[in-house]
Amino acid sequence: MNLTPVIDILTGNLAVSSFATVSGWVRSRRDSKAGISFISIYDGSCLSSLQAVVPNTLDNYKSEILKLTSGCSIKVKGEIVESPGKGQHFELSVTEFKVIGWIEKPETYPMAKTRQSMEYLREIAHLRPRSNIIGAVSRVRNALFCSVHNFFQKNGYLWVSTPLITSSDTEGTGEMFRVSTLDIQNLSFKKQGKVDYSKDFFGQETFLTVSGQLNAEAYACALSKVYTFGPTFRAENSNTSRHLSEFWMVEPEVAFAELQDIAHLAEEMLKYIFQDVLQNCSEDLKFFYQNTDKTIISRIEKILDSKFLKIDYTDAVQILQDSNKKFNFSVEWGIDLSSEHERYLTEKYFGAPLIVKNYPKNIKAFYMRLNDDNKTVASMDLLVPGIGEIIGGSQREERLDILNANMIKIGIKPEQMNWYRDLRRYGTVPHSGFGLGFERLVSYVTGVKNVRDVIPFPRTPLSAKF
Amino acid sequence: MNLTPVIDILTGNLAVSSFATVSGWVRSRRDSKAGISFISIYDGSCLSSLQAVVPNTLDNYKSEILKLTSGCSIKVKGEIVESPGKGQHFELSVTEFKVIGWIEKPETYPMAKTRQSMEYLREIAHLRPRSNIIGAVSRVRNALFCSVHNFFQKNGYLWVSTPLITSSDTEGTGEMFRVSTLDIQNLSFKKQGKVDYSKDFFGQETFLTVSGQLNAEAYACALSKVYTFGPTFRAENSNTSRHLSEFWMVEPEVAFAELQDIAHLAEEMLKYIFQDVLQNCSEDLKFFYQNTDKTIISRIEKILDSKFLKIDYTDAVQILQDSNKKFNFSVEWGIDLSSEHERYLTEKYFGAPLIVKNYPKNIKAFYMRLNDDNKTVASMDLLVPGIGEIIGGSQREERLDILNANMIKIGIKPEQMNWYRDLRRYGTVPHSGFGLGFERLVSYVTGVKNVRDVIPFPRTPLSAKF
Numbered sequence: 001m002n003l004t005p006v007i008d009i010l011t012g013n014l015a016v017s018s019f020a021t022v023s024g025w026v027r028s029r030r031d032s033k034a035g036i037s038f039i040s041i042y043d044g045s046c047l048s049s050l051q052a053v054v055p056n057t058l059d060n061y062k063s064e065i066l067k068l069t070s071g072c073s074i075k076v077k078g079e080i081v082e083s084p085g086k087g088q089h090f091e092l093s094v095t096e097f098k099v100i101g102w103i104e105k106p107e108t109y110p111m112a113k114t115r116q117s118m119e120y121l122r123e124i125a126h127l128r129p130r131s132n133i134i135g136a137v138s139r140v141r142n143a144l145f146c147s148v149h150n151f152f153q154k155n156g157y158l159w160v161s162t163p164l165i166t167s168s169d170t171e172g173t174g175e176m177f178r179v180s181t182l183d184i185q186n187l188s189f190k191k192q193g194k195v196d197y198s199k200d201f202f203g204q205e206t207f208l209t210v211s212g213q214l215n216a217e218a219y220a221c222a223l224s225k226v227y228t229f230g231p232t233f234r235a236e237n238s239n240t241s242r243h244l245s246e247f248w249m250v251e252p253e254v255a256f257a258e259l260q261d262i263a264h265l266a267e268e269m270l271k272y273i274f275q276d277v278l279q280n281c282s283e284d285l286k287f288f289y290q291n292t293d294k295t296i297i298s299r300i301e302k303i304l305d306s307k308f309l310k311i312d313y314t315d316a317v318q319i320l321q322d323s324n325k326k327f328n329f330s331v332e333w334g335i336d337l338s339s340e341h342e343r344y345l346t347e348k349y350f351g352a353p354l355i356v357k358n359y360p361k362n363i364k365a366f367y368m369r370l371n372d373d374n375k376t377v378a379s380m381d382l383l384v385p386g387i388g389e390i391i392g393g394s395q396r397e398e399r400l401d402i403l404n405a406n407m408i409k410i411g412i413k414p415e416q417m418n419w420y421r422d423l424r425r426y427g428t429v430p431h432s433g434f435g436l437g438f439e440r441l442v443s444y445v446t447g448v449k450n451v452r453d454v455i456p457f458p459r460t461p462l463s464a465k466f
Numbered sequence: 467m468n469l470t471p472v473i474d475i476l477t478g479n480l481a482v483s484s485f486a487t488v489s490g491w492v493r494s495r496r497d498s499k500a501g502i503s504f505i506s507i508y509d510g511s512c513l514s515s516l517q518a519v520v521p522n523t524l525d526n527y528k529s530e531i532l533k534l535t536s537g538c539s540i541k542v543k544g545e546i547v548e549s550p551g552k553g554q555h556f557e558l559s560v561t562e563f564k565v566i567g568w569i570e571k572p573e574t575y576p577m578a579k580t581r582q583s584m585e586y587l588r589e590i591a592h593l594r595p596r597s598n599i600i601g602a603v604s605r606v607r608n609a610l611f612c613s614v615h616n617f618f619q620k621n622g623y624l625w626v627s628t629p630l631i632t633s634s635d636t637e638g639t640g641e642m643f644r645v646s647t648l649d650i651q652n653l654s655f656k657k658q659g660k661v662d663y664s665k666d667f668f669g670q671e672t673f674l675t676v677s678g679q680l681n682a683e684a685y686a687c688a689l690s691k692v693y694t695f696g697p698t699f700r701a702e703n704s705n706t707s708r709h710l711s712e713f714w715m716v717e718p719e720v721a722f723a724e725l726q727d728i729a730h731l732a733e734e735m736l737k738y739i740f741q742d743v744l745q746n747c748s749e750d751l752k753f754f755y756q757n758t759d760k761t762i763i764s765r766i767e768k769i770l771d772s773k774f775l776k777i778d779y780t781d782a783v784q785i786l787q788d789s790n791k792k793f794n795f796s797v798e799w800g801i802d803l804s805s806e807h808e809r810y811l812t813e814k815y816f817g818a819p820l821i822v823k824n825y826p827k828n829i830k831a832f833y834m835r836l837n838d839d840n841k842t843v844a845s846m847d848l849l850v851p852g853i854g855e856i857i858g859g860s861q862r863e864e865r866l867d868i869l870n871a872n873m874i875k876i877g878i879k880p881e882q883m884n885w886y887r888d889l890r891r892y893g894t895v896p897h898s899g900f901g902l903g904f905e906r907l908v909s910y911v912t913g914v915k916n917v918r919d920v921i922p923f924p925r926t927p928l929s930a931k932f
Binding site (some may be wrong): 001003005007023024025026043044045071072073075100101102103104109111124125126127129130135138139141142145146149153156158159160161162163164165166167168177178179180181182184185187193194195201202203204206208215218219221222223224225230231233235245246248255256257258261398419420422423424425426427428429430455456457459461462463464465466 | 467469471473489490491492509510511537538539541566567568569570575577590591592593595596601604605607608611612615619622624625626627628629630631632633634643644645646647648650651653659660661667668669670672674681684685687688689690691696697699701711712714721722723724727864885886888889890891892893894895896921922923925927928929930931932
């Protein structure tokens, strides 16, 4: 192909006076009275467009150049020159200009306008990566993804892919998608009138996973430091800006690690990622600063400068009760903290990232490790200003007898999870892990408030288009 | 935690005479008559075990050390010393030895034996990462995963996550898993007796995707160079060593790229990955060389030294017909090549990696670009000795009228895929991409023949355990 990415020209990677061929799409066209057209071209390699200076001496100037509209695909050849105009250091003095694809009915092209609402863009998710904002989201999302992997790889973690189709329900919530190849128009029933899943593809009822944790535990109990990073699913009917039915989650799982160790890991990871994104995405972050949220850069910098505070849930409840603030959900020991509580603690009271740990056992999952007080479990939530909870984790119950009792208490038959219990039968170890919802991270970094706008094709209740 | 990974000691990263604390699991124990026990310890950081030399002067020598069996979890502190024995340069002279977890009934511990069949290990997929072979597979899989990402990132590609829950069927095969939250015991039917999917979670019938390609095309037609790398699903009832119901796939999609460009990209990518794995996984590859396949290293090296050959499908058919070899499936123009044909071409006839291109249109997907001969499409399969097809790709049909006709021909109503057709209406560009089944790559590199053994928890017909 031998095409030069726009970013290479704009950042001065190519010598002035050298020739380059660029392919991309027209962002805008401006014609001067002197018979020169200025075409700004984007190709996704960076936010900024390349200014192509097109003289009217080209054969196709009148027949094509003057008809170009936003979105046309083109291929241009020209000389790289220093730009006399404002806004860019380099531009392309065009010697050949080929139009590859036109816009059918430019007046109805959905991306013709430069500023559209996020809600409108969501309706055209197949075209929205052509917008500046979704282009920038895509580059930052990619950078964050790489940064997460780099952090774990540099620290000796193995990436493990955990299965998405599962026959077990990690959280015990029951809000899962069924996966099936049964002929739903002609179901077979067993004698008791129950659907006969023995005839289904996997010979049993199967679902989409809500977490890779249990499977990751098996690998941590063999290879010590692992992480999964893949899609997970929730069939919750939650129509909020913070929920997706299909989203990506990062889940490290660490053998020999106790709660304080993964609290430390979570802090190290966030700081590594935030440092990375400041360094590698400065152009896109500046765009978000100007267009979505004036606080994004300062709050990332503040997190980098903070030592994360740690308090017990019990103390957090006391602070909330002593605040005399009127919350929508009243506070007493035993409740799960809601977003308003979390944000009061991290934003108002402490003004810093905060790890709340040791929650009441009755509001937490069966696999969390019981503390000696017999009332709380070794769990933690990491709260950050501006969003509240961003990471949740725990030490896992490594003692078989207590794990068995927990299972029975919530109605799981222990023998149904023999494989999981085997990890405690054979060389059991203390181990811990956490989960980070990747879209919440992208949302936090970009200031794009709705997680539906930071994943390419969002899946939400009643919506699986594209 | 402050634990030292075994690999850091064995590779000499820590100074002799310094002290280290190691946690891991017992691989084996040997007691000398002199009152010293040699405990080999693994922690997953590398294939080799650390030799811990334990004197009988420790308090718990008789009560615990002499009772250790394979699989017990332990934490030891000791001095790093040069090893007088064979097999390792360094060992640990232990001063403290703590047993963390015992093995319940060591005589029945499934991982007690050192050599077990792959089939047996598959039955205990939650414990098999404790074996040398699955540990090695896990490290090589992780290295290949990183290498794929590094290749694309270094070349300016953006990772794009494409949705797994989809309402469209890319390949038109119909062999997909349904995703649903309908109460299957109490289905609602429409008047015509059809299941009422408007009441389902997404308000329509949805499936697990067989490929991220169509969605990736939307992003390539905005950001030029993208790739997806995530799970995909096939509800085929294929019980072979090459098929999984859930597997990972790498799919780059490149705007302005024609068939020859992605053929080149595929070659560059494979060579980059193979170079990387030779460099970074030498210990594990040596293990596979000794235990699974004597040819793995030489065939990787041969691919690195080869220029990939390219021939047209039509010429490939001619070669097969002229071979006078008796194939199970007879060869004539118009058939899809089967594994025996592919392997004859790449192994016997050419003895080199081979790209077969321009297949008959009737055996290929609707989105592949029609060639000027009106009989073939711009598709390619990359064949390598020892496995046959490892990559399949094509240039995509960017001309709306031909795409429409293709859809109608196979029974897709064009208006059902308006979003996909929009990509051709608005600034259409030539674009191309390919797919690489990740488990086949891991299988090829490790010599582990069955893809069920190179993914942590395989999903296959009638099997979704763990």
